[in-house]
Amino acid sequence: MNKAVHIIDEGGAATSALHPLRLQILSELTEPESAAGLARRMGVPRQQVNYHVRQLEEQGLVQLVGERRVRNCVERLVQAVGRSYMINPAALGGLGADPERIEDKASASYLLAVASQMIQDLAGLQHRTPQGDPDALTLALRTDVRFKSQEAQTTFAAELADEVARLVAKYHSAQASKGRLFRVHASAYPVPPG
CATH class of the missing domain: 1.10.10.10 (Winged helix-like DNA-binding domain superfamily/Winged helix DNA-binding domain)
Structure with a gap:
C-alpha cells in the first residue's frame, strides 16, 4: 500500500x-x-x-x-x-533554507525557511515512527480569514500571538524531562491571487 x-x-x-x-x-x-x-x-x-x-x-x-x-x-x-x-529540504544540505540565517522575521523567505524546517522535522518523524503510532500524532489547523482593513489584520496578528503565548505558558513544562516536546508554528500569509 x-x-x-x-x-x-x-x-x-x-x-x-x-x-x-x-x-x-x-x-x-x-x-x-x-x-x-x-x-x-x-x-x-x-x-x-x-x-x-x-x-x-x-x-x-x-x-x-x-x-x-x-x-x-x-x-x-x-x-x-x-x-x-515531497522532497525533503535536507537533500539540499547546507544550501537548504535555515530560519536562523534570515533576519527579517516578517518576510516570506523566513516563513519558507520555517516551513522547510517543519518538513525536515516531519520527515524525520515519519521515518522513525510506524504509521498509526500515537507518538507520531500531529495537530494542524488551517483556515482562511479575510480582513476588512489593515487595522483588523494587525489586531488579529497581535491577538493570535498573545493567545498562542498564553497557551504555551499554560501547558509548557520545562521540568517534565520525559514529556513529549512539540514544536508549535503559527503563521499567516496573503493568499496569492487566482
Missing part, C-alpha cells in the same frame, strides 16, 4: 523523480501495473518504460508488489510507494 505522502530524502532520488517521463510513470502507478501495461496506456515503447521503472525502483520510489505469468513470460507488477511526493 502506498503512503499518502512519500518523503524523498536523497538528491539522487529527487533527480530521478523529476524526469518528465518518470513523473508520468509515478502518477500512473497508483495501482499495481507492469511495464508493458504502462507502456500501452502511456503510448511509450515498453523498453523505455521498463528502463525508467527500474531507475525509479532503484531509488525506492517504486516497489515490486507481485508477478503474473503472461504467455511464456513473467511480468513484474510494480506500484508507486506514495500517492504524492
Whole structure:
C-alpha cells in the first residue's frame, strides 16, 4: 500500500523523480501495473518504460508488489510507494533554507525557511515512527480569514500571538524531562491571487 505522502530524502532520488517521463510513470502507478501495461496506456515503447521503472525502483520510489505469468513470460507488477511526493529540504544540505540565517522575521523567505524546517522535522518523524503510532500524532489547523482593513489584520496578528503565548505558558513544562516536546508554528500569509 502506498503512503499518502512519500518523503524523498536523497538528491539522487529527487533527480530521478523529476524526469518528465518518470513523473508520468509515478502518477500512473497508483495501482499495481507492469511495464508493458504502462507502456500501452502511456503510448511509450515498453523498453523505455521498463528502463525508467527500474531507475525509479532503484531509488525506492517504486516497489515490486507481485508477478503474473503472461504467455511464456513473467511480468513484474510494480506500484508507486506514495500517492504524492515531497522532497525533503535536507537533500539540499547546507544550501537548504535555515530560519536562523534570515533576519527579517516578517518576510516570506523566513516563513519558507520555517516551513522547510517543519518538513525536515516531519520527515524525520515519519521515518522513525510506524504509521498509526500515537507518538507520531500531529495537530494542524488551517483556515482562511479575510480582513476588512489593515487595522483588523494587525489586531488579529497581535491577538493570535498573545493567545498562542498564553497557551504555551499554560501547558509548557520545562521540568517534565520525559514529556513529549512539540514544536508549535503559527503563521499567516496573503493568499496569492487566482
